[in-house]
Amino acid sequence: MSLPPALRASVTPPELELIACQELVEIIPLIPMEKTAFIAGAYGPLRPPHRASIPIWMALNLKQKKKCHIIAPAWLSVEFLDAKIKQETTQAEFTKLPFHFAEISRVLLDGASDDLQNPDKLRTLLQDLREARQAKARAGLESLEHSTLGLSNLSAMEINEIRPFFIQAMAVLKQLHVPPRQP
């Protein structure tokens, strides 16, 4: 393969960010726009002050030009994340979160932090959540097996982070495993 080693094992975080930006988000447009066809699909029409659902990349673009307000998804709020952290630290399994929560929360916090309530608090909460989940994923290493791995509710970014060495570790375990003899 002609790819550098770092890119062979998994996709990069910026690539994941790009994928996550295809997700829809609600906005309040400040300009009217007819229904427009993009490669990804047709979005619009935008009629202020009615809400509309458009992909995140488009919302961020409009936001940059001050042509819309982004309405934060329900899960990107202090109360919701607080509850999730409580769950995360008390339960053994991972709590359910949007698959792309890490990417979406980051781009929204970067590009539209004035549309969010209490962005600094959100940032710390997300950081706490991430660390709690990371610790859990690492603890799961001890029960790693050569054939199967079950980590439900893990998000795209987290899977991507642990993928390279989990794969390698499982390959090693597979080599060390002696299959039971056929009767």
Next chain:
Amino acid sequence: MEDDYFSIDAILAENQKVGCRFKVDITDMGHLGGGGERDITKSNTLQLPLWMVYTVVLSDWADMIMPPAFGSKVRNALSAEPCSVRLASLVGAGGLWYGFGRTIMEMLDPRLDDKKKDMSDLLTNTFRKRLYEVIDQAQHFAALGPAGGVGPAGDSAQSFREGLDGTERELFALAQEGSKRMKRWYEEGEKVRR
């Protein structure tokens, strides 16, 4: 570590010598032992390279002696505390302890399934117990950034890192690289914000 003919790791893992006790007399082969004797005599013990051991053992000319890297002393140490054993020093610099162990395991008498299982369990358990520490330290180092930092508290951790075998080293690098990428991505965002 795998059976692939072209795998460099497999070749490196076989770069070891294993003691063999001969069961038959072999004439004119004394030079293999490096000694002055002309013949290999019965019950003589020689250190043979691994690739030769295959033939010698399978032809029933000699018995393999379990290498000290997997002897009872190491086994006891591993069952006591896997993280405090320096695997690298058991197999020499750049050695592959797991790869070597796997080769030995393959060579164990197929009639003795228990022994094979024992060996597999030893390798698997050691690997699994050390893995956590490997990943933990890799992520810790990724978080430190290029400046690095070796505090006085890092003694046992440092000795653990020095004792990593080749396979674990690779995992360490993978985990470190992954964490670094994530860190960079999160920090990129912070820069945009400012």
